[in-house]
Amino acid sequence: MNDSPLTSLLGYFALLSLFAVGGANAAIPEMHRVAVDVMHWMNDRQFSDMYAIAQVSPGPNVIIVALIGYHVAGFAGAGVAITAMCGPTCTLAFFVARTWDRFKGARWRMAIQAGMVPLSIGLIAASAFVLAHAADRNVYAALITAATAAVAFFTRINPLWVFLAAGVLGLSGWL
């Protein structure tokens, strides 16, 4: 499976697609593990940069896989990565959508839904931890993180403004 980078991208992201409960943000640790630790496609710095770029790009956060794919194998890599990440789960979604209404209120459905929540929470927390490890760390970065967490928790501000402010702070040489 590791012969060609395209095959690796396809295999890893197709698998990840099926285990990413809680969406793209819950899959960050696994992406980091594969891209940095296992495959050595990039270093920590590049990984956290790509996360930042995906965050300030419009559209779904899952778009980070296109950045990873491009870094590994150019435009073909980007296409393969996003297709692999969305293909299996979209196929599943398409077929489940046809039967879903029948199970409205079914106990097993409630149990699965409720059972996934703690896993999502643990995984998204792990994403924050992994990114904090991969990114440059200093006291100013930590202050930005803490301030953003507080602002986002207590207000409903558009994240774009927070990113803008954080980017300007970074540019001004505080980081």
Add this chain to the structure above:
Amino acid sequence: MSESVAPPSSAVQPSLTELFHAFVLVSISGFGGALPWARRTIVEKKHWMTTEEFNETFALSQFLPGPNVINFSVVFGSRFGGAPGAAVALAGLLGPPLIIVSVLAVLYERYGGIETLSRILTGITAAAIGLLIAVVAKMAAPMFLKRWNSALVFAIIAFIGVALMHWPLPYVFLGLAPFSITFAWFKR
């Protein structure tokens, strides 16, 4: 294809072109997550679904693995236009962001080493981590209302397994999900 799911009760039925346009709009407006924009467009502007129908459809998208908004576009699209509807909604949601991100990818590969850019990205990453913490805090808040809660234990084990032990996600998932679901089944 067998007969498609009965479309929602609402009278307004989008055409394939309208579906595509709606999801293009959602994709390029949706900084930091596309869900609020999807809700605004589909429920408030176009009246294609009621709030309840939207919530139910979104619950399914969260229930499925993988990116939620992507799943949502497929479920929503297929509900109104079968397989072509799903394809059109997905293309609308992913197309524009893919073009933009491709340009950014090329620029990053060329100029990623420049210190100014790298400082800006460091700032944005720090903020993005803060956003993740806020998301976790909001999701986890209900857990702390109870004294002892199995859900909290599963969340902590998932965190330790993935963040500290660096175990592969599929193992952590397959190891925890059966227990987490069983506990949820017997609770309530």
